[in-house]
Amino acid sequence: MKSMLILTDFSEAALRAAEYACELVDTLQIRRIVLYHAYQTVVGGTDLPIATAMNDQEIYLKSMEALGMMHDRLKSLVGQTVKIDMLAEDTSFLPDLLNQLCRKEAIDLIVMGVSGKSALEKLFMGNVTAQTLRSSEFPVLIVPQDTIIGRAIKGIVLTTDLKDFSTIPVTLLYQFLDAFPAEINVVNITTESEEKYSLETEESIKELHSVLEKYQPAFHYIKGEDIVPDILSFTEQHKASLIITVPKKHGFLSTIFHKSISKKLAYNSPVPLLSLPALH
Incomplete structure (x- = not known):
């Protein structure tokens, strides 16, 4: 860069x-x-x-x-x-x-x-x-505004949707993960109503594990109804200092950027958010 x-x-x-x-x-x-x-x-x-x-x-x-x-x-x-x-x-x-x-x-x-x-x-x-x-x-x-200046990025939470792996800008993601030698936690949150993953989702999980293998991340698949609070709670528990996401117009995490939910993420979290543009 x-x-x-x-x-x-x-x-x-x-x-x-x-x-x-x-x-x-x-x-x-x-x-x-x-x-x-x-x-x-x-x-x-x-x-x-x-x-x-x-x-x-x-x-x-x-x-x-x-x-x-x-x-x-x-x-x-x-x-x-x-x-x-x-x-x-x-x-x-x-x-x-x-x-x-x-x-x-x-x-x-x-x-x-x-x-x-x-x-x-x-x-x-x-x-x-x-x-x-x-x-x-x-x-x-x-x-x-409450972000602490002078603290190194030692923990990263990477949020994924798993439903369309092809939208993740892998090369761009690598640039940031290579720059920040931090502990990486990959998080996917599904609703309680989703009993099991589809075959397409299972294939996306395999691809994601393969793509991120060299960074030795920990993978977390969590059931929950409130996506943003669950992400912020996970981030706090793991003492992460950066959240990385790939927002899309439709699909998982698109609701994060709905007006009411984006306020919760932007104004309640002291952790910076890195948004990577989805591939089309």
Whole structure:
């Protein structure tokens, strides 16, 4: 990996995500960071620039000034070998343009923070986060505001659906698992009503074991009705510091990114979430 895109609205949550991302620079062999601010994304009740209060040029200049301050703070964390670029754009809705931006800037990883300061912010960020994860063609790292900075990734929880193994981006998954020499727990949660696996699912289980064999993971097949709480409980019990998942528009774990459930995952867990784009 070479380039990382850090989304920022200049909030404390965004700064924490940026600082966390900087700690991964050497591990992921990042040589370029792009700090990005969509300055027309307006949320009432926050300190974000409001379009009606000033003209577009003034908003742009204020955005670049804030990016410059963030640049200086992060530069001290990554050193001189990592280039930090700044980009502020007038865009009405970020997820729609994110893939285009990443292709243009040759981005390998998107980083964004989440917090829960107010109900309105939760609603807005929950929607933006969920839609970014669903639509992104690139890996997205979601960093909760309470994430501890300076703690190495020693435990990973990898969630799977088993129903369509072909959607797992194996090569991309290998890149991250190779970068983080951590204990890996592979988790699949099925509902109590599912008495047994289908032949297709059993075949997917065999493929998954074969693909991940070199990492010597532990496999866990758990019965449960509340997917997100069960994943978070498992993560806490095993003291994992990263959750990796492959969200899809339909199927297991797609409900994680439904508005109400995504809030639970994004705002209640101190553990970062790495979302890998599913293959089609």
